[in-house]
Amino acid sequence: xxxxxxxxxxxxxxxxxxxxxxxxxxxxxxxxxxxxxxxxxxxxxxxxxxxxxxxxxxxxxxxxxxxxxxxxxxxxxxxxxxxxxxxxxxxxxxxxxxxxxxxxxxxxxxxxxxxxxxxxxxxxxxxxxxxxxxxxxxxxxxxxxxxxxxxxxxxxxxxxxxxxxxxxxxxxxxxxxxxxxxxxxxxx
Amino acid sequence: xxxxxxxxxxxxxxxxxxxxxxxxxxxxxxxxxxxxxxxxxxxxxxxxxxxxxxxxxxxxxxxxxxxxxxxxxxxxxxxxxxxxxxxxxxxxxxxxxxxxxxxxxxxxxxxxxxxxxxxxxxxxxxxxxxxxxxxxxxxxxxxxxxxxxxxxxxxxxxxxxxxxxxxxxxxxxxxxxxxxxxxxxxxx
DNA sequence: TTAAATTTCCAGAAAATTCTGGAAATTGAA
DNA sequence: TTCAATTTCCAGAATTTTCTGGAAATTTAA
Numbered sequence: 001x002x003x004x005x006x007x008x009x010x011x012x013x014x015x016x017x018x019x020x021x022x023x024x025x026x027x028x029x030x031x032x033x034x035x036x037x038x039x040x041x042x043x044x045x046x047x048x049x050x051x052x053x054x055x056x057x058x059x060x061x062x063x064x065x066x067x068x069x070x071x072x073x074x075x076x077x078x079x080x081x082x083x084x085x086x087x088x089x090x091x092x093x094x095x096x097x098x099x100x101x102x103x104x105x106x107x108x109x110x111x112x113x114x115x116x117x118x119x120x121x122x123x124x125x126x127x128x129x130x131x132x133x134x135x136x137x138x139x140x141x142x143x144x145x146x147x148x149x150x151x152x153x154x155x156x157x158x159x160x161x162x163x164x165x166x167x168x169x170x171x172x173x174x175x176x177x178x179x180x181x182x183x184x185x186x187x188x
Numbered sequence: 189x190x191x192x193x194x195x196x197x198x199x200x201x202x203x204x205x206x207x208x209x210x211x212x213x214x215x216x217x218x219x220x221x222x223x224x225x226x227x228x229x230x231x232x233x234x235x236x237x238x239x240x241x242x243x244x245x246x247x248x249x250x251x252x253x254x255x256x257x258x259x260x261x262x263x264x265x266x267x268x269x270x271x272x273x274x275x276x277x278x279x280x281x282x283x284x285x286x287x288x289x290x291x292x293x294x295x296x297x298x299x300x301x302x303x304x305x306x307x308x309x310x311x312x313x314x315x316x317x318x319x320x321x322x323x324x325x326x327x328x329x330x331x332x333x334x335x336x337x338x339x340x341x342x343x344x345x346x347x348x349x350x351x352x353x354x355x356x357x358x359x360x361x362x363x364x365x366x367x368x369x370x371x372x373x374x375x376x
Numbered sequence: 377t378t379a380a381a382t383t384t385c386c387a388g389a390a391a392a393t394t395c396t397g398g399a400a401a402t403t404g405a406a
Numbered sequence: 407t408t409c410a411a412t413t414t415c416c417a418g419a420a421t422t423t424t425c426t427g428g429a430a431a432t433t434t435a436a
Contacts, residue, residue: 004309004310004313004316006303006306006308006309006313006316006317007312007313007316009299009303010299010303010316010320013295013296013299017292017295017296020210020291020292021292022208022210024423024424024425025424026424026425035319035323036315036316036319036320037315037316038312038315038316038318038319043382043383044382052425052426053425053426053427054382054383054426054427055383055384055385055386055425055426055427055428056424056425056426058383058384058385059384059424059425062384079382079433079434079435080381080382080383081382081383089322089323089325089326090326093326093330103208104205104208104209107201107205108205111197111198111201115194115198118194120194121192121194122192124192124195124226125192125194125195127224127225127226128192128194128195128198128224128225128226130226131223131224131226132198132224135223135277137277138277138278138281141346141349141350142281142349144349144352145348145349145350145352148352148353148355149352149353151353152353152355152356156356156359158329159359159363160333160355160359161329161330161332161333162329162333163359163362164332164333164335164336164337165336165337165339165340167336167337167340167348168340168344170358170359170361170362171344171347171348171351171358173358173361173362174351174354174358174361175347212393212394212395213394214394214395231412231413232412240395240396241395241396241397242396242397242412242413243395243396243397243398243413243414243415243416244394244395244396246413246414246415247394247395247414250414267403267404267405267411267412268411268412268413269412269413
């Protein structure tokens with residue numbers, strides 16, 4: 001299975017970007033290959049196309065599964081495991097947001113929650129807790145909003161995004177009509 | 189300069205999380221220290237507190253400057269360079285979004301734009317380009333929306349976030365009142 | 377149950393990155 | 407201009423991550 005120059009460029013780019021996205025080159029390339037192939041691939045296909053050892057492919061796929069970015073499928077009459085990404089890019093986007101939040105934000109949120117429960121022992125502690133409180137409020141506000149948005153249909157989200165800065169006008173309108181806020185005790 | 193247990197926990201946590209955020213342990217810890225200190229620190233302060241070599245501190249600070257997460261300040265009567273993060277967490281948030289977008293998304297957007305200009309040479313190319321087009325549209329829509337939101341005041345953004353899922357109701361209303369969309373030719 | 381196909385595990389090799397101390401360059405006060 | 411303070415640069419050491427081939431475990435068809 002050989003790549004066309006067009007596909008190869010895409011795959012190599014994802015490999016290079018991988019490290020910025022928190023995965024290694026192998027994982028980036030495997031994902032890119034699955035994404036553009038338009039059909040499920042098995043570990044042999046992947047290893048052959050990208051010239052990785054079988055176990056390297058195995059590890060890469062396991063990581064992509066941990067990210068929920070590929071799912072296992074089976075082809076009739078073939079007992080090997082095949083893999084493919086979610087068909088819909090919006091699904092991919094949603095999963096990516098959820099996973100990054102879980103890995104990059106939730107642990108910090110927990111740490112902040114615990115730290116804010118402690119009694120400050122000094123002026124330095126009071127200053128530090130004040131800064132932590134600011135960070136905590138910002139994170140709570142944005143993740144709470146993400147929770148809300150995830151409950152909307154993709155169509156509604158698209159509409160919201162297309163509205164862009166005009167959302168301000170709509171907000172003014174909402175103000176007049178006294179729509180309640182999600183959390184009126186929330187962050188300033 | 190010694191850390192209280194509370195501050196130390198915060199600093200160590202940022203060091204651990206650093207790798208998930210695309211910086212190394214040193215950089216994570218230096219940033220955390222500057223963030224909770226509530227006053228500018230110089231390289232000596234940082235190196236002494238965190239037990240890093242002077243040059244390691246220097247490299248770490250340089251990276252934080254490249255991220256625009258710390259700025260250089262001078263204290264009267266001291267010729268050393270002092271550093272502090274932006275005071276306002278919203279500023280920090282905005283800078284973080286901009287930098288991550290620049291590093292993690294823009295290069296891919298460029299690659300996709302170029303790849304989509306090419307004439308597909310095969311069925312495989314046509315499928316690959318179709319997938320790339322989907323990805324390109326999603327990225328354009330979301331980054332365009334981010335551009336729009338960045339033009340709003342923090343107060344407006346906070347209002348929007350607090351509105352949460354109720355934004356749907358407001359959108360329906362806006363529909364009736366025929367607010368135009370930002371880009372009516374945009375992605376589906 | 378057997379045996380072939382396939383996946384998972386693992387230890388060491390290879391590669392990449394992080395970190396250090398010291399040397400060189402730069403800065404700024406006198 | 408001089409010189410002490412400070413920052414930047416750099417080569418090698420230490421550490422961490424990634425990758426490989428082979429062995430062990432698992433799966434499934436017969």
